[in-house]
Amino acid sequence: MIYPIRLFGDPVLRSKSRTITDLSAPVQVPGFRPVTLEKLAENMFDSMFEARGVGLAAPQIGLPIRLFVMAEYEDEEEEETHEGKKKPLRSRVKAQHVFINPTLVPLVKKKVRSITEGCLSIPGVYEEGVPRWRQLNIQYQDLSGARHSEDAEDYIARVMQHEHDHLEGKLFLDHLPPDILDEYRKDLAAMHRKARAYLKFLKERGE
Numbered sequence: 001m002i003y004p005i006r007l008f009g010d011p012v013l014r015s016k017s018r019t020i021t022d023l024s025a026p027v028q029v030p031g032f033r034p035v036t037l038e039k040l041a042e043n044m045f046d047s048m049f050e051a052r053g054v055g056l057a058a059p060q061i062g063l064p065i066r067l068f069v070m071a072e073y074e075d076e077e078e079e080e081t082h083e084g085k086k087k088p089l090r091s092r093v094k095a096q097h098v099f100i101n102p103t104l105v106p107l108v109k110k111k112v113r114s115i116t117e118g119c120l121s122i123p124g125v126y127e128e129g130v131p132r133w134r135q136l137n138i139q140y141q142d143l144s145g146a147r148h149s150e151d152a153e154d155y156i157a158r159v160m161q162h163e164h165d166h167l168e169g170k171l172f173l174d175h176l177p178p179d180i181l182d183e184y185r186k187d188l189a190a191m192h193r194k195a196r197a198y199l200k201f202l203k204e205r206g207e
Contacts, residue, residue, distance in 0.1 A: 001043040002050050003029055003061040008122045008171070009192030010062075010199065017057075017064040017167040019101055023145050030062045030207045037067075038143050041098045044069045049089045053120045055159045057166035060121050068163035070097045072156065100141040104164050107135040107151060115158055117172045122191065125184050130175045132158045 006012055026034035035043065040063075048056040048069060057068035072095040111131035118126040135153040138160055142148060152160055162172055173181055181188065 001032070001035075001039075001046060003032065003043060003047045004198065005047065005051055005056075005060050005120050006062050006198070007191040007195040008188055009195035010121075012059050012062050012064055013121055013166070013171065014169045015059065015064045016169045017059055017066045020065050020067060020141075023100065023141070023143065027063060027065065030202050031205065037100075041067070041069055041143060045071070045096060048120070051120045052089050055163040056120060057163045059166050059169075066101045066167050068099050068102070068166065070099070070156075070159055070163060071095065072097075098143055099138065099160075099163075100143070102138055102140040102160075102164060102167070104133075104161065105137045105139075106133040107137055107153075108133060110134065112158075115155065117158070117162060119162070119172055121166075122171065122173065122188070124187060125173070127173075127176055127180060129177075129180075130162075130172050132161045136160065 020037070023037055025037075027037060027040050028034040029040070029043075040058075044056050044058070044061065047061065048054075048071065054073070055068060055070040058065045071089075071093050073089070073092045074094055110133075112134045113129050113131050115130075115132070116126050116128050117130045134157060135151065136157045137149060137151050139147065139149045165172065165174075
């Protein structure tokens, strides 16, 4: 199942997500039937791979709950098929992770700004300068409810911080100077219009 990814301007991207207290309760993405949390995570991975992303948070599919998924990929360059299309991103996956009710703690408080970031909810916009901890500890639950505590660093730590921001109603652009947003004003306005159109579509369907 592929979920539409909510775009810049959608209010759900600015709402703080709620803690998941009952992992056995069904959840419902607006416009879709209720599913188990395990099935939701599976669908989120499908949606993330379709959009060629590395992480996806539940608010990005319209569901403000504290969950995000992330994939680690092999480092080789993407190759195109004989038809000129890129290979399915899933073919490069070496690990998949589901993080429920995550909390982050820096292990080194100095932040790194030199890595380019983008976001599936803000397509086509990529910028350096977002300050992120280089090393962190993440505590979370898995789909069975078991609790984990793991350390991460560099790129993986950055992805975790990016996705965790979504659970707090924040976007990576919030960490950048306002003049950078001015450069993308037309693009962001177009995304906002698409976001409003999708919300209107859901409302007309009674979702």
